[in-house]
Amino acid sequence: YVTNPNQLGIDHYEFENPDDYLASPDIRDFINKHHLDLTYSNEHFNPRYAFGSQRDKDRHYNTPRAWAMQKFLNPEKEYDPKSFFIPWCQKPYRKITVEDVKYVLSLHYQDTPYDPYGPQGDAVSQRQFRPIGINRTSHTALLQMRPHKPSETTGIQWLAYGSMPFGTMVPFWTQVGTTPAYFCQTTDKVDTGNFYWSNRLIAAICDSHFQHHEADLDDYVETTMALGHAMINRVDTALANGESIDFEAENQKISDQIQSETDKLLAKVLDDASNLMTNRFSMSD
Template sequence: MSCTTLLIGKDASYSGATIIARDDDTGSGRYDPKRFVAVHPDDQPRHYRSTLSHVEIELPDDPCRYTIAPNVLPNRGILAEAGASERNVAMSATETIAVNERVLAADPMVELRPAVGEPGDADYQPEQPGGIGEEDIITLVLPYVHTAREAVQRLGDLLEQYGTYEANGISISDVNEIWYVETIGGHHWIARRVPDDCYATVPNQLGIDDFDLADAAGEQRFYMGSADLREFIEENNLARAMKPAAAAGFAGTAASPDHFNPRTVFGTSTPKDHIYNTPRAWYMQRCLNPSEDWDSPAARYTPISDDIPWCRVPENKVTIEEVDYILSSHYQDTPYDPYGTLGTPETRHRYRPIGVNRTGHMVAVEIRADVPAAEASVMWVSFGSGPFTTVAPFFANVDDTPAYLRDTTKTPSTGNLYWDNRLIAVIADAHWFENYNAVEAYGERVRAFGHRHVAGTDAAFAKAFAADVSATDADVVRTLEDANAAMADYLQKQTAALLADVLYTSTNLMHNAFFMSDRWQ
């Protein structure tokens, strides 16, 4: 699927928390309704069979509870997409990327091959399952790990054993670290840790721009990857862009250096990227480092630059509001805004926006270090097209989620967050300027209430459980579920009010509108 990822290291975040956030955008030709659910250990499969690739995997018998934002329809598998576990490990899977033909020749994708003929025929060939993919990753990894590093290694082991049928990037975090994993061909992978004082931006393009083979094979402070990565590169002549040993800060020999740029070795760079991918990275970094020159003819980076850094230090610590703004953005204050007045009709539709009509949800998982572990993970959730909605916080360590987010219907209806926001977007879009103030005010109210609600829950939690040695896990979970229910109740009332507002405004602007007061007497 197409999507956009923003990762915020703990020293770069406003709260001292790690934050991983991602838009999940439905592919062309369909819309996938989304929901927000908790998965109990008893509901976790022990024998897993992928819907799309038919790969079958035996799973451990000790899963933990976790909360996810999957598809409603099961036709393409679970597609958990974003999740956080009771152990405070979070994942967002996946970011669809691309690897080049040389990689695919050396390590082909593991694709499902249907059976040929019938059993008993002389030329019968049984079905060959494919590898794992986006639909599987969170289900296979998140319930079984205790740290982000452990999750990276488990995912890497699964990729090496079963392979994958698609190129993807996966975000993984805990309270201390954020890791970003990219699949390389059918069975290889690389991972890089986001520096604590940095953010990382990833459109649908292989993003990691530096890799240290020595660290990956040794201490693994900032890099991990397939054990045979160096040999894979050398044996398949992939190293055309390796930096020479003489370059400052790079070790190794000219034939086998330790540092290299994965984008050039493994990735692609096409005119399509300059329409679909690089402009999104450019705009995200423009928002978080605004004092730099992004627009003049002398600008270091432009919307079509192929060398925009994967990560960098922001000018100010990044807030949830900025994450929400960026991942719902449409090139505001530039000639490329489809709702704007700058530029020309051509420039306003030149590049693929971040917040598009096809967005199913955006989830920002914040794992906090300054509260008890039981309430550390907060999932800031929005459903529908980003420019017309907003995030709201929900605690992840629960047995159940509010019906307003959980019980999304398969077909359009009101009374659930996904379809309410889809209806708001399609009504308000045609009359952007007339509806924008109402949408903006809705977002401000919900986010302000959300911050106040989280702080109030923290205070109540501390008062209730700090000295209560008899408190059980069930008591903690019930408290967090009550908090989520209150948040959902407020969100539902505000969303219903916004729907009524934009419906009234847009109805008055219909082409067949007529009022007696319009007629001159």
């Protein structure tokens, strides 16, 4: 896997190995002309030194995100969140799942003093680093390629809208001409009839009482992603049995299921948050 958070991170290049290392044919002349090779003579060329950045901003905005992802995918390795020596790519300690990708793209430094929702740290440390799962994310996609499957089901696109710690990823077949309205008809008007605004509302409601809503969010992600895997398995099995599949209809089915689960979550967190409002009073009317 590669971690590349808005910062050129490639840290190894071999000029004499064009089959594995792709670059412009005149890159070596350009580097020599402008004296950009900052490595010692006995080392491989490091593009990060020549073309990357090592700014104060990177220590708070970029490198901590690489650190957080690798902390999860390679927990046996120890790095500093401000380090400029975090590897660009690593072999994980085990194979990576769709759920792992969802998790790392939702990270907000859980179980560290840097988690803005966590019990550790203080007001300074909890705002020190830019989270991966940030409030301004609008859309996230995971493209899953399955070369061992028939051509019409090789590619699956998992979609997520809104701030990732509060949402889920939904799989869609890509050999289609239309997308369910719940996922494609997002307007400027706030409307719970589409996935985008429902996720935005859930995030805004849960943010102030994250720990109170965390179990509900976890259950939602587990339920909805299980529905996605069940849909994929059902279609794979049907195709293996020689059945024909209407992929747009399958996408609509999963969209309807996700809409139902999202509506349930929105109602639940809204009710809970209403009972946690500042003007609550213990004596009943």
